[in-house]
Amino acid sequence: MISRYHPPRQPRYPQPLSWEAVTAVYADCADFGRRKLCPAGEGERAIRVCWLDGRVKAERLNDYIFHPILTAHFDPEGNWQRQLEEEILWNQNPRPCGSTDQAVYGLIEGACLIFTREGVLECMVPTEDRRGVEKPENESGIKGAKDSFTESVRVNTSLIRSRLRTPELIIRRHLVGRQTRTPVEMLWIRGLCDPAWPARIAGRLEEIQEDALLTTAELEDYLIPTRSSPFPRLFFTQRPDRVCQGLLEGRVALLIDGVPQGCILPGELSQFLQAPQDRSDHWLAASSLTCLRYLCMVLTLLLPGLYVAMAQFHFELIPTKLALSIIASKQDVPFPTALEVLGLLLAFEVLQEAGLRLPNTIGQTVSIIGGLVVGQAAVEAKIVSPVVVIVVAAAGVSGFTMPNQDLSNALRIWRFLLTLLSAGLGIYGLALGSAGLIVHLAGLEDYGLAYLASFTGPGPTPEENHPVIRRPVPRVKYRPAFLNTANRRKRR
Amino acid sequence: MRGKKKRGLLWVLCLAGLYLLLTHSLSDLTPKIQDITQVSLMRSVALDQGEEGGVRLTASGDPRREGTGGQTRPPLILKAEADSLLTAVMDLERQSNGAVEFGHVKDCVIGQEQAEAGIQGLLDFLERDFSMRLDTDLYLLREEEGGAAVEDLASAASSLSLRLEALRSDRVYGGRGWNYHVRSFLSQLADNGTALLPVLRLEENPDYDPAKEDSQSKGKLSLDGLCFFRGDRLGGILTREESLGAALLTDQNQLDSLTVELDGGTMASVQLVWAKMEPRLLRNEAGEAEGLVLSLSMKGDLNEIRGWADPWDPDVLREIEAGCCRLLEERCRAALNRSRQEETDFLHLKRSLILRYPLMASELEQWWQQNFSRMEIRLEVRGEIQRSYNIDRPMGDEYRGQAS
16 A cells, blocks of 8 residues: 655644643643743733743843843833833844744744733743864864864854855755754855755755654665665765865755764765865875775775685686695685685674774774684684685775775675675676676766766866875866866866 | 666566576586685696607696695695697596696796607697696706606705796896796797797706605706707707807896906906897998898996906906907807807897898898808997996996907
8 A cells, every 4th residue: 555645734733822822732841941920010911931941041041031021111001022022132033923833843942932912922042052062083183173063053054154254155954854853954155056956955855754853864865865875975074174175166065953964965986085184184195095095995895805716716816926825824724715705704894893882992802802812713723714814804904994984884795795796706706796886886876966977077187186186286276077066266 | 667677677687597596507607616725736847758659747836835834745746648738637637636727837847858759739738728827938858858857856845846936036048037938939939930948957966865855856957058949849959158149149148147367367257237139230332231240238247356457447347348248259159150050040130130120021031031041140249347346437438349
């Protein structure tokens, strides 16, 4: 049976706005706070205020709402709501509230509602008790900025605004999630970004009718329609400077409230192989390290498969001395090479997973016991050969050089696939798998941008940046052509 | 629509896979798995004439190690005799517990008797068999059967391939790239009808102790000059002097020591570090080719002086250079004389000349056929001691030999 789409009920609370309606909505909520205020000498006319504890800052409520109301002189015959709005309240933006929906959701956002006989005022007095700006844990660098995103979307936008002091920076808010109503803010630079992208991304955000948006994957699954590929398509970063860099290239950024990461889209492969320090290091050092990362990517993908293919099918490909050494080391191992490699790859993944899930100190112990003690014991017991340990370790360590964890995970999956193909078909299987991988990557496209866009086409001109070689900044005059930016020049 | 197509393609692939599995055709399509530990890696082969005109094949690996850091055992030696080399190879594979892998064979030694009888069948096999490497080095074993070298050199510490590897590094008859492997041998035969090969001599090891049979080899193998093949048969074996000259004229000699006696009895030793031969045509006044000039340039390091001559004296250095050039000239002359005497251009001078004058290729070919045995060949040798440590010596002061 095909379930039909039921759009969310609008308005959610159809009853007219009143004190009773709002208190009825929050009747069973322990954090719902309310107070009746009787301004001096006006015993008959009272003002009612309500709020949600924890969402408002108590000092602000007391000092800028309660105190002015209780000490003010109201005109007994006058319009109290107008008086409050224009004369009494010490608040940045008191605004009249017109519906129960607005009032109810305003409370969640950190507002307090002031009920008078004339109407209802909504004043924002939100709390800002959240984690402060700290160092980025996963993308640390020696040189360059040391701040990272927090869970507060407003703090995050301020971190970006403090770097991109241009009024062309557009920040548009969307509320995603029927129940969570999570603020997702979309950022782009008008005049740089392809105008089609913000429109299409906004459309996708509007389409999300999930109950909740609590994790990045929930957003990613909606923004990237075909998710059959394990390769990352949205670039998540903890560093505001990298988001700024993405915006300046002409991409779009998303900030999600409650997620201390920014997201840049659309993504393409070369972006995921750039490390945070690449922009801070000397261009030669940065380029060399990027080349090394590409080499490591090839190694982590192909090395186990290549070893299996050579040791099981194509001995003539192995240099003679190495072949003799492999034979000597593998003489008493009872398992075939493919099983040995696949088993060890699996053990490597298990160790890695165990190390991640445990607290840091225990995690390290697990790695040492698993990697060194058990590995050494397995070699001595002739369960695995030392060459296989070296091959798997080299492939694993090469995978750790990937600056992006999502990319690293995708490579791990493909490494298994390629090893399996090599175990069945030898070097032909490896070649077939590699060709399949390239075809797969070439077929990925988001928002009109191919995943391999930076490696296809006529290639960068001498005045554009290269996906692998970072050219000195003064030599880079244009933004990448494949991003289709409205303004390609990045300097005079 | 796209999703439907994809799903359809997946179904087709699944059905094809199922068909292959059920009909056992998958194993025919996929390569055969052989774990590396179940394979005997052969490193050298020897080919000899068998009884009744057949061929005797002896193959050997390297000393076998028992695990990492374990003891070594003498190499595995397999022998087979059959009417054809292919049958001998198949017999050899049947003798081994696992598969026999010829992909790592680096050396092939041919017995003299087999070489004299002709090696056409062997060449065909080497050329056609996919598992044999075309960079396998060929050698001739003087007055012995190739199999003897394999057996006499096998011990826990040595094997034929290990010994030949050590000989190759001496580079007396081989230079920048050892140029006596199957590929070049075959191409030289096809191109010029003749080719050079290094000659090995097998002697008894004077230190051999039968009690230590496992750790010592019975035989001692050394390089003993070059030989030339005419067609697929052995044409002749060159003397040491001729071999050194041939190696020089074919740009193979890269490492040699030259000892020169100077006036007053001083002995100077020069290490030859570089030599290059360039041929050019000798023309008469009418511009017609009437002979050949071979310019040989050498560079050497002055390593040792025994006597009273002053190595800082430029005249002494010139005398040493002149002595070296005389030595090289004698060697080259000996090789040239043998080549003309045998009426075989095993020095590949025609090819060198055609490469020098590619536009005259057909004329030169014709002229060469008519004049090779009686043409005038001049030798110019130029020598330079590049590392004499005498920094006061003027540039361009080196010895330039006259054409002779």
